[in-house]
Amino acid sequence: MSLTMEAILQQARPVLPVLVIEDAASAVELAQALHAGGVRVLEVTLRTPRALEAVTSIRQALPDLLVGAGTLIHAAQFLEARDAGAQFAVSPGCTERLAMAALDAQLPYLPGVLTPSEVLMALEFGHRSLKLFPANGSASVKMLKSLRGPFTGIRFCPTGGINVDNLLSFLSLPNVACVGGTWIAPANLVRARAWDQITQLAREACELARSLEQHS
Template sequence: MSLTMDVVLQRARPVLPVLVIEDIGLALDLAGALRAGGIDVLEVTLRAPRALDALAAIRKEFPDLLVGAGTLIHTEQFLEARDAGAHFAVSPGCTERLAAAAEDSGLPYLPGVMTPSEVLLALEYGYRSLKLFPANGNGSVKMLKSLKGPFTGIRFCPTGGVTPDNLLTFLRLPNVACVGGTWIAPTSLIRARAWDQITQLASEARELAGSLELHS
């Protein structure tokens, strides 16, 4: 069965870590720390020069993880990501050319939206799993509540502003599949090789979400 973005988001719940890996030598330790914290879906953003090399290394070492490529803003990046072994692709926005490139690559694609018009555009291209970006606190929570009515069946992954303090507020929304975040593995902790702290942050996020599921 082919992988779909809906399946990726379901498996990622509660959180899809958004990773900026500046030093490829730290990629495997980072992935291992997240895996130890119960995370098995990762997004490696293409903001660092050797991000695709880091992605390929994680794929080889941890075949059980789902590893996606994020911050795809150029059409050629989709084939590059696929060839590096990415399971899925994520963009901060959605354009006709990016949607076409995603289709050509065959990768499950999570395009970014922020307004109802952008949701409609993504729907025209057949996407029903979307990234809400940027997700800035209460304003984004209100937006997601407003989008639920006219966009039945659409699932969102809010990213860019999600923190441990508002994690449950987002996850309680019925149209939120999971959240994306850098706080699970911030650059400062990666540089410090603070793998135990990263594992703890991942575990805490899962425990928070678990308490929500128990009371739902």
């Protein structure tokens, strides 16, 4: 059975870590630290020269994790990501060319949207799981509440501006499947190889989410 973006986001809840990996040699240790904290899905952004290598290394070392490639902004990157072992693709926006590239690569795709018109464009290509980017605090919470009415059945992964302080504000919304964030593995902790601290950040996010589910 092939993976769908809906199933991937369901597994990712509460948090899809967004990783910027400068040193591919530490990629597996970083992924292990996140996995130990309860993370089951992660996104490696293609913002660094070693990102594709990191995707391959993590997939080989941790087959239980779902690994995606993010910040795809060129059509050619979809095939590159697939060939590196990525199991899904994420972009900060949505264009016809990117949507077609995802289809050609046969990768589950999470396109970025910010406006109702962009949601409609993504819907035209059959995407019902979308990334809201950038998600900036209370204004984005209001936006997601407004989008729920006309766009029933659409699930969002807000990303950009999410942190432990506003995590529950987003996760409590019925049209939010999970959130994306870099705060789980901040650059300073990754550079310091502070794996225990990263595990703790992941664990705290998962525990917060569980407290929300228990009171819902």
